Amino acid sequence: MSIKKIIPCLDVKGGRVVKGVKFVDFVDAGDPVEFAKYYASQGADELVFLDITATKEQRRTILDVAERTAAAIDIPLAVGGGIRTIEDFYDILSAGASKVSVNSAAVADKTLISRAAEHFGSKCVVVAIDVTKVDGSYHVLVAGGSKDTGIDALEWAAEVEKLGAGEILLTSLDADGTKDGYDLEITRAVADRVSIPVTASGGCGKLEDFYDALTKGGAQAALAASLFHFRELTVRQVKEYLRSRGVEVNL
Numbered sequence: 001m002s003i004k005k006i007i008p009c010l011d012v013k014g015g016r017v018v019k020g021v022k023f024v025d026f027v028d029a030g031d032p033v034e035f036a037k038y039y040a041s042q043g044a045d046e047l048v049f050l051d052i053t054a055t056k057e058q059r060r061t062i063l064d065v066a067e068r069t070a071a072a073i074d075i076p077l078a079v080g081g082g083i084r085t086i087e088d089f090y091d092i093l094s095a096g097a098s099k100v101s102v103n104s105a106a107v108a109d110k111t112l113i114s115r116a117a118e119h120f121g122s123k124c125v126v127v128a129i130d131v132t133k134v135d136g137s138y139h140v141l142v143a144g145g146s147k148d149t150g151i152d153a154l155e156w157a158a159e160v161e162k163l164g165a166g167e168i169l170l171t172s173l174d175a176d177g178t179k180d181g182y183d184l185e186i187t188r189a190v191a192d193r194v195s196i197p198v199t200a201s202g203g204c205g206k207l208e209d210f211y212d213a214l215t216k217g218g219a220q221a222a223l224a225a226s227l228f229h230f231r232e233l234t235v236r237q238v239k240e241y242l243r244s245r246g247v248e249v250n251l
Contacts, residue, residue: 002220003248003249004220004248005046005249006222006238006239007222008039008047009047009048009050009223009225010048012049012081032068039228039235040073040074045250046077047069047073047076049066049079050079066079066092070096076098076099078101079095079097080100080101086119089119100125101126101169102126103130103142106160107149113160113164117165117166124166126165126166126169127160128168128169128170129190130171131186132173132174134148139153140156154193157193158193158194166197168199169223170201170219172201172202174202176202177202177203179205179206180205181203181208181209181212182200182201182204184212184217188218191217191219199220199222201223205227206233209222214242214247239251
């Protein structure tokens with residue numbers, strides 16, 4: 001059995017961590033550097049740092065905040081938001097990130113995935129896939145979840161793997177912030193379709209949801225934000241619970 005990961009997510013807007021519901025109605029949660037230090041001390045396996053308005057505002061990721069966050073921790077950091085070029089990948093990795101997450105730009109120019117994989121290695125390339133269910137199938141969303149591309153999510157997942165992505169960060173817009181649980185249907189479908197790791201994101205509300213994503217959903221990692229930010233659960237609590245149920249995690 002492979003070791004599963006628990007990953008807190010820092011959704012950053014204006015240099016502050018925020019949390020919303022279905023990608024809107026954001027509330028301030030705190031300073032990203034302080035959160036990063038706390039999560040690293042709690043035993044988080046990785047952190048995800050997403051500059052959530054960079055793409056819509058047509059600007060680059062706030063590198064200084066990402067750099068300060070990376071410098072404060074000794075666990076892998078994936079950074080995304082506003083990534084459009086190979087130079088953006090280079091700048092983010094040079095700022096201390098271990099991985100770069102790309103979404104909208106990869107849909108607009110799929111060669112960005114293959115070129116980034118060639119330059120930096122697949123392990124540095126995370127393709128974030130935001131999805132919503134439409135008439136029984138799942139569509140890929142871009143621009144911070146505001147635009148439905150009409151692209152089939154399963155077909156896109158298979159394609160990004162072929163292009164060289166090292167992993168997929170899969171977020172359900174429909175579940176995001178609801179605390180009703182991850183969307184296990186699309187998580188399982190994507191995990192079965194690809195051989196690269198899939199991180200489940202969107203909707204976690206209780207301990208059992210982590211277990212379900214990592215077992216029934218087939219995800220390699222489970223990501224959460226508000227549950228951790230507002231101390232409803234800690235990373236350590238989640239990992240102890242998972243281990244008690246037979247899921248292999250690093251404590």
